[in-house]
Amino acid sequence: MLSVMDLSVEVVSHLLKRATELEKQNPLERDRILSKRRIALLFYESSTRTRTSFELAAKALGVDTTLVSSLSSSIEKGESLKDTGLTLRALGAEAIILRHPSSGSAWLLEESTRLPVINAGDGMHEHPTQALLDLRTLLKHLRPQKSGLTAGVKADTLAGVTVTIAGDILHSRVARSNMLLLPRLGARVLLCGPKQLLPEMAAQSGPGIEIERDFEAAMQQSQAIMMLRIQAERLAGLQIDLEEYMAAYQLTGQRLAALAPTALVMHPGPIIRGMEITAGVADGPQSAILEQVTHGLAIRMAVMERALTAKGGRA
Amino acid sequence: MMAIAGNTAIAIKGGRLMDHAAGIDELKDILLKDGRVAEIAAPGKLKDAAGAETLNAKGLIVAPGLIDIHVHLREPGQTHKETIATGTAAAAAGGFTAVAAMPNTIPVNDTAEITRWMQAPERGASARVFPIGAATRGSKGETINDYAALKSAGAVAVTDDGHPILKDGIMREVLAAAARQGLTVIQHAEDTRMTQGCSMNLGPASFRLGLRGMSNESESSLVERDIRLVSELKDTHAHLHVAHTSTAAALAAVRQARRSGLRVTCEVAPHHFLLTDEHVGVYNTHAKMNPPLRSAADRDAMIQGILDGVVDAIATDHAPHAQHEKEVEFEFAPNGITGLETALGLSLRWLHKQWKMPLGRVLSLLSAQPAALLGFKGRGTLTAGSFADVVIFDPKAEWTYRATESKSRAKNTPFDGWEMLGKVRWTISEGRIAYSSLP
Numbered sequence: 150m151l152s153v154m155d156l157s158v159e160v161v162s163h164l165l166k167r168a169t170e171l172e173k174q175n176p177l178e179r180d181r182i183l184s185k186r187r188i189a190l191l192f193y194e195s196s197t198r199t200r201t202s203f204e205l206a207a208k209a210l211g212v213d214t215t216l217v218s219s220l221s222s223s224i225e226k227g228e229s230l231k232d233t234g235l236t237l238r239a240l241g242a243e244a245i246i247l248r249h250p251s252s253g254s255a256w257l258l259e260e261s262t263r264l265p266v267i268n269a270g271d272g273m274h275e276h277p278t279q280a281l282l283d284l285r286t287l288l289k290h291l292r293p294q295k296s297g298l299t300a301g302v303k304a305d306t307l308a309g310v311t312v313t314i315a316g317d318i319l320h321s322r323v324a325r326s327n328m329l330l331l332p333r334l335g336a337r338v339l340l341c342g343p344k345q346l347l348p349e350m351a352a353q354s355g356p357g358i359e360i361e362r363d364f365e366a367a368m369q370q371s372q373a374i375m376m377l378r379i380q381a382e383r384l385a386g387l388q389i390d391l392e393e394y395m396a397a398y399q400l401t402g403q404r405l406a407a408l409a410p411t412a413l414v415m416h417p418g419p420i421i422r423g424m425e426i427t428a429g430v431a432d433g434p435q436s437a438i439l440e441q442v443t444h445g446l447a448i449r450m451a452v453m454e455r456a457l458t459a460k461g462g463r464a
Numbered sequence: 465m466m467a468i469a470g471n472t473a474i475a476i477k478g479g480r481l482m483d484h485a486a487g488i489d490e491l492k493d494i495l496l497k498d499g500r501v502a503e504i505a506a507p508g509k510l511k512d513a514a515g516a517e518t519l520n521a522k523g524l525i526v527a528p529g530l531i532d533i534h535v536h537l538r539e540p541g542q543t544h545k546e547t548i549a550t551g552t553a554a555a556a557a558g559g560f561t562a563v564a565a566m567p568n569t570i571p572v573n574d575t576a577e578i579t580r581w582m583q584a585p586e587r588g589a590s591a592r593v594f595p596i597g598a599a600t601r602g603s604k605g606e607t608i609n610d611y612a613a614l615k616s617a618g619a620v621a622v623t624d625d626g627h628p629i630l631k632d633g634i635m636r637e638v639l640a641a642a643a644r645q646g647l648t649v650i651q652h653a654e655d656t657r658m659t660q661g662c663s664m665n666l667g668p669a670s671f672r673l674g675l676r677g678m679s680n681e682s683e684s685s686l687v688e689r690d691i692r693l694v695s696e697l698k699d700t701h702a703h704l705h706v707a708h709t710s711t712a713a714a715l716a717a718v719r720q721a722r723r724s725g726l727r728v729t730c731e732v733a734p735h736h737f738l739l740t741d742e743h744v745g746v747y748n749t750h751a752k753m754n755p756p757l758r759s760a761a762d763r764d765a766m767i768q769g770i771l772d773g774v775v776d777a778i779a780t781d782h783a784p785h786a787q788h789e790k791e792v793e794f795e796f797a798p799n800g801i802t803g804l805e806t807a808l809g810l811s812l813r814w815l816h817k818q819w820k821m822p823l824g825r826v827l828s829l830l831s832a833q834p835a836a837l838l839g840f841k842g843r844g845t846l847t848a849g850s851f852a853d854v855v856i857f858d859p860k861a862e863w864t865y866r867a868t869e870s871k872s873r874a875k876n877t878p879f880d881g882w883e884m885l886g887k888v889r890w891t892i893s894e895g896r897i898a899y900s901s902l903p
Contacts, residue, residue, distance in 0.1 A: 231788075256747050273674030274674030275674070322674060325672070348671060385661050
């Protein structure tokens with residue numbers, strides 16, 4: 150699974166249903182689903198949530214995992230991504246979960262190894278399992294009755310829902326995966342941020358995507374607000390006036406109470422308290438931030454199961 | 465493919481001679497002798513053809529050998545990518561009889577010694593190699609090279625190609641010093657201060673792919689700067705040539721400069737008049753080059769510029785790389801694609817067949833005009849006494865390009881599997897058959 154665009158609505162629906170089934174299943178039975186199968190986690194970037202979540206999800210299905218990280222492997226000696234992938238395949242890996250700072254790296258690894266590759270974040274490009282777990286979080290709160298968690302989703306499941314994604318859109322793979330996935334289920338996505346972090350062309354990425362530069366106007370229209378951190382490591386010389394940025398885009402308790410008192414507050418993490426979001430909001434009653442992390446576990450079980458059992462081997 | 469001795473006479477009979485520079489388009493027989501054109505006559509009327517090897521050109525077009533003024537032959541220094549022998553073998557297969565080789569070799573070609581070495585018979589070239597010297601020492605943009613020495617060794621122009629000269633003062637000096645030697649200054653126009661970390665064109669595609677994009681201004685602003693410097697040096701007859709023009713704004717600047725009477729010329733590469741940044745597709749490193757594939761509007765501006773004549777030459781920017789070098793993360797992949805074997809087939813298929821450009825004008829952009837641009841005397845035309853540089857091709861043959869069959873050491877092309885029009889049957893370089901293919 151390289152991009153959310155590789156997933157049809159039917160497949161998304163299947164993954165959501167399986168996530169719920171797997172979550173509910175007796176751990177001792179679940180443990181046998183992929184017993185002794187082998188998945189390699191190949192991480193070229195630091196990660197807390199995604200890595201641990203994939204690892205625990207794999208173990209919950211009985212998978213043997215191995216972690217290769219760029220700082221303690223031959224990658225440091227200059228081994229290419231292709232050769233690293235071929236080595237993991239030779240060692241018996243049946244799928245690879247890749248986190249990498251270069252956009253498109255997951256595609257390259259799949260081409261090189263012909264193994265199912267699960268993209269756990271490639272540069273500024275995509276983070277598809279994050280979008281799926283965000284979708285699961287949205288459904289739980291916004292569609293509690295005919296819940297997509299058990300019944301699956303269709304092209305209109307999120308009709309009438311507006312989701313604001315605010316902050317550093319330009320450098321965010323989470324934003325790209327979400328803006329491409331949510332409109333396919335009927336949601337309207339409002340992108341919000343300053344020009345430097347949100348170029349006009351972002352609206353051309355697909356249908357159902359609009360730009361609303363005024364954060365407060367966006368909040369007023371939204372049932373869910375996803376906040377993003379400024380990716381200092383990817384700014385590449387871009388100068389951002391943080392005082393100005395916070396004044397315009399920080400999600401504060403005051404703004405939330407006045408403009409979106411019932412909206413769901415989301416954040417893919419890591420959060421920078423006091424920057425894009427205040428501590429009070431992050432920990433407040435509207436926040437689903439930690440719940441998102443929990444949904445990640447269920448989603449990743451379903452994604453790995455599909456990677457190792459799907460016809461044709463493609464994740 | 466078999467090279468024959470240069471002093472053997474060759475009679476090309478029954479073909480349609482198309483020499484745009486000489487204003488000829490009719491059935492003619494041609495006799496080549498001692499590396500030169502010896503005689504041109506009506507069909508069957510050659511006087512001195514006894515004993516000559518005869519090439520039957522019936523149904524074929526006979527034209528001045530093609531000339532590519534922008535290639536990277538990678539020798540010395542990177543022979544795992546290409547050598548002068550393999551690069552010029554690809555040139556000959558594509559109908560080219562002369563190429564101008566960029567100086568970004570290892571070491572950089574900034575001396576008379578390297579310039580001469582590249583032209584030595586030991587290199588085994590199948591086409592004439594005209595070295596382009598580095599404008600500054602090591603192409604570092606600081607110290608100007610000895611242009612008189614480079615020129616006497618055979619250099620035909622100067623450039624720092626992939627390392628554009630950003631400092632105004634240095635570029636002014638380069639233009640003035642080159643003008644004193646009658647040398648052209650070729651600029652790869654890219655303000656590299658604006659393109660840090662970029663690996664494709666800035667646009668919806670780069671946003672979608674999460675890749676940093678180069679703006680059009682990074683090209684056009686440097687072209688505009690260079691034109692300003694040329695206009696300040698107008699009395700010196702400085703000649704600026706803009707390499708691989710890719711944006712509408714840069715082309716507009718060249719057009720304006722020409723109207724002002726400045727010696728400013730430009731070339732366009734086939735990939736820039738055929739492809740757009742959408743061809744990057746899913747991180748296809750064979751669609752990564754610099755300047756990058758641009759928007760559809762820019763691509764259309766290149767076609768328009770070719771059709772209306774502001775573009776002086778088609779040049780391929782043939783840039784071979786080894787397969788493993790391209791099989792990496794998109795942002796780490798080296799820039800460039802091969803181009804020598806596909807330029808004619810693509811130009812005929814698209815400029816001639818699709819856009820109805822007269823055949824003679826297409827061929828002129830690939831021979832007479834680039835020859836004139838860099839002052840290659842006796843090339844780009846086929847009159848008595850000119851070099852026996854000839855391409856003979858079947859203008860009706862449609863065929864499919866297969867990168868695996870390339871004569872180049874490299875296979876990095878986005879045109880693998882593309883339909884071509886016009887198949888080269890013979891390429892003759894200074895009287896030697898450098899390439900031949902049976903129908």
